[in-house]
Amino acid sequence: xQETNKRKVVIELQDVKRNFIVGDETVHALRGVSFKIYxxxxxxxxxxxxxxxxxxxxxxxCLDTPxxxxxxLDGTPVRAMRRRxxxxxxxxxxxxxxxxxxxxxxxxxxxxxxxxxMYNASVSAKERRERAIAALEMVGLGNRLYHKSNQMSGGQMxxxxxARALVNNPAVILADEATGxxxxxxxxxxxxxxxxxxxxxxxxxxVTHNPEIAQYxxxxxxLRDGQIKEDKINTNILSAAEALAQIPVPQDD
Amino acid sequence: xxxxNLFKIAFKAIAANKLRSFLTALGIIIGxxxxxxxxxxxxxxxxxxxxxxxxxxSNMIMIHPGADMRGGVRQDASDxxxxxxxxxxxxxxxxKFISGISPTVNSSxxxxxxxxxxxxxxxxxxxxxxxxxxxxxxxxxxxxxxxIKSAAKVCILGKTVVDNLFPDGSDPIGxxxxxxSIPFRVIGVLKSKGYNSMGMDQxxxxxxxxxxxxxxxxxxxxxxxxxxxxxxxxATDKAIEDITGILRRNHKLKEASETTEADEDDFTIRxxxxxxxxxxxxxxxxxxLLGSVAGISLVVGGIxxxxxxxxxxxxxxxxxxxxxxVGARGTDILSQFLIExxxxxxxxxxxxxxxxxxxAFLIKTLAAMPIYIQPWSIIMSFGVCTFIGxxxxxxxxxxxxxxxxxxxxxxx
Numbered sequence: 307x308q309e310t311n312k313r314k315v316v317i318e319l320q321d322v323k324r325n326f327i328v329g330d331e332t333v334h335a336l337r338g339v340s341f342k343i344y345x346x347x348x349x350x351x352x353x354x355x356x357x358x359x360x361x362x363x364x365x366x367x368c369l370d371t372p373x374x375x376x377x378x379l380d381g382t383p384v385r386a387m388r389r390r391x392x393x394x395x396x397x398x399x400x401x402x403x404x405x406x407x408x409x410x411x412x413x414x415x416x417x418x419x420x421x422x423x424m425y426n427a428s429v430s431a432k433e434r435r436e437r438a439i440a441a442l443e444m445v446g447l448g449n450r451l452y453h454k455s456n457q458m459s460g461g462q463m464x465x466x467x468x469a470r471a472l473v474n475n476p477a478v479i480l481a482d483e484a485t486g487x488x489x490x491x492x493x494x495x496x497x498x499x500x501x502x503x504x505x506x507x508x509x510x511x512x513v514t515h516n517p518e519i520a521q522y523x524x525x526x527x528x529l530r531d532g533q534i535k536e537d538k539i540n541t542n543i544l545s546a547a548e549a550l551a552q553i554p555v556p557q558d559d
Numbered sequence: 560x561x562x563x564n565l566f567k568i569a570f571k572a573i574a575a576n577k578l579r580s581f582l583t584a585l586g587i588i589i590g591x592x593x594x595x596x597x598x599x600x601x602x603x604x605x606x607x608x609x610x611x612x613x614x615x616x617s618n619m620i621m622i623h624p625g626a627d628m629r630g631g632v633r634q635d636a637s638d639x640x641x642x643x644x645x646x647x648x649x650x651x652x653x654x655k656f657i658s659g660i661s662p663t664v665n666s667s668x669x670x671x672x673x674x675x676x677x678x679x680x681x682x683x684x685x686x687x688x689x690x691x692x693x694x695x696x697x698x699x700x701x702x703x704x705x706x707i708k709s710a711a712k713v714c715i716l717g718k719t720v721v722d723n724l725f726p727d728g729s730d731p732i733g734x735x736x737x738x739x740s741i742p743f744r745v746i747g748v749l750k751s752k753g754y755n756s757m758g759m760d761q762x763x764x765x766x767x768x769x770x771x772x773x774x775x776x777x778x779x780x781x782x783x784x785x786x787x788x789x790x791x792x793x794a795t796d797k798a799i800e801d802i803t804g805i806l807r808r809n810h811k812l813k814e815a816s817e818t819t820e821a822d823e824d825d826f827t828i829r830x831x832x833x834x835x836x837x838x839x840x841x842x843x844x845x846x847x848l849l850g851s852v853a854g855i856s857l858v859v860g861g862i863x864x865x866x867x868x869x870x871x872x873x874x875x876x877x878x879x880x881x882x883x884x885v886g887a888r889g890t891d892i893l894s895q896f897l898i899e900x901x902x903x904x905x906x907x908x909x910x911x912x913x914x915x916x917x918x919a920f921l922i923k924t925l926a927a928m929p930i931y932i933q934p935w936s937i938i939m940s941f942g943v944c945t946f947i948g949x950x951x952x953x954x955x956x957x958x959x960x961x962x963x964x965x966x967x968x969x970x971x
Contacts, residue, residue: 369965396884397885408881410878425885474886
């Protein structure tokens with residue numbers, strides 16, 4: 307912990323609570339969550355359904371604001387921000403990767419990756435295209451630039467989604483069950499990619515209910531009933547690449 | 560997001576659903592096409608009627624005996640006996656601003672010549688009548704002052720009368736025709752004016768000296784009317800004022816005094832301008848009627864756009880959620896859908912304008928109706944389409960823009 311304290315804090319949650327009013331009842335989805343995530347960490351956030359995992363993800367992604375407490379993203383306090391300001395913040399600081407990829411239909415890989423930059427007026431069309439191509443090359447799809455989303459496999463689509471999350475050079479990549487829709491082999495391929503990004507110094511938060519994935523991350527936070535049950539640095543990070551090598555290649559591939 | 564990007568996105572969305580986009584725009588296409596075609600018909604009829612009125616004569620002023628109302632009973636102008644030859648002479652000699660004047664009396668009856676006969680109307684007039692009514696002698700000559708003085712039994716025939724009485728094509732000049740058993744020598748034939756746009760045959764008439772008609776046919780001493788021409792269109796009002804003064808003086812009508820009201824005019828003066836404006840207002844009403852029926856279909860088209868935009872917004876909830884999560888602001892989403900709706904509508908408008916012009920020409924060819932496409936109706940259609948797109952696109956776009964990204968992205 308001593309070592310990590312010297313690094314830059316990317317995410318800081320201070321006693322974040324989030325209540326929802328459903329009918330006459332108040333549901334406490336988050337009951338005071340506090341933690342710091344430092345630059346370059348690969349954190350898995352785990353929990354069963356109903357543990358507040360999704361609510362926490364929405365908080366971290368600036369899609370929602372806390373009922374009380376404060377969330378500081380890369381030095382910016384989020385709680386008092388307006389909808390519009392949070393949209394800009396998401397555009398500049400966050401890269402989302404979703405379980406079901408969420409690519410635009412009938413749209414090429416490059417155009418999908420360009421999407422976040424479309425909402426940033428300071429990026430020219432030329433720069434946008436260059437950065438999108440660079441991001442696609444980084445995820446190993448340099449040869450699939452102009453394939454449309456319906457012409458790609460699940461693994462490829464998720465790579466496009468990851469490239470889209472990288473293209474704005476975000477402070478943090480937020481992955482929501484990013485391997486949930488993929489078969490084992492492709493899941494590991496994606497995990498290899500995440501580990502590679504981690505090795506390059508990117509900050510990654512991976513929300514999942516799959517405990518296996520925690521072994522490949524540098525830190526694991528477990529949620530239960532809206533509170534942190536466990537927050538552990540993983541000193542023995544497994545290599546996803548090695549695990550992938552042990553999975554037999556399917557015959558029909 | 561800049562505007563060019565927004566247009567690109569909107570184009571893509573429209574192109575992605577070509578058939579649906581076309582069907583959506585179809586409402587607007589039909590609406591605009593019918594507005595253009597209906598206005599073209601309305602304007603066309605209006606123009607042709609205006610032309611017809613101006614063909615009737617040059618700056619014509621018509622004087623008829625009798626007020627519009629007398630003692631609460633409206634009377635037939637031809638029964639009134641207040642207009643006399645003296646009135647005609649007074650106006651001819653005194654009125655300024657008029658360039659020609661002719662008394663008019665007419666009688667309907669049967670023309671007979673040999674084995675042929677035809678019903679028509681004979682007009683008793685003087686030489687000025689030709690200019691006032693813009694008639695021309697094609698063959699032969701006009702009668703003379705001497706003919707008027709002697710109430711000569713001479714006549715000039717219109718083309719239709721000639722065709723009916725002389726079906727073999729022989730020259731009518733010099734022949735004798737009978738009108739109500741009175742023989743008339745034909746001295747001239749009028750140049751054909753054809754049918755007017757109301758379908759009236761302008762060649763179905765005969766002209767004779769007014770004295771002949773008054774003495775020999777009608778046996779009256781009064782006139783049925785006086786027609787004259789103002790020197791210019793602008794002088795019409797002054798001429799009417801002049802004539803009114805002369806007639807009131809001649810008819811000894813009292814002007815208003817402290818104790819009594821002025822006597823009512825015992826004559827009616829109408830000008831061509833007045834008739835034109837009367838016709839105009841009728842035709843304007845028709846144009847408005849046609850236009851508003853077409854306008855309703857434009858509104859229906861707009862509702863079609865609104866409907867499809869609603870479906871589109873719901874269908875693309877996930878896309879909206881994604882765009883929001885990567886940083887689209889509410890205004891970005893709002894503009895995206897507004898531009899899409901406006902593009903659909905304007906594209907429909909452009910096609911509709913083409914279809915409308917096509918339809919108008921088709922109507923012209925098939926139904927032989929006069930058309931006139933007014934440039935402003937095209938410009939207006941553009942404006943209205945843009946407005947309709949934005950107006951009917953607003954609510955669905957607003958719905959899209961106010962979506963919660965959390966729910967939108969998870970929408971299945």
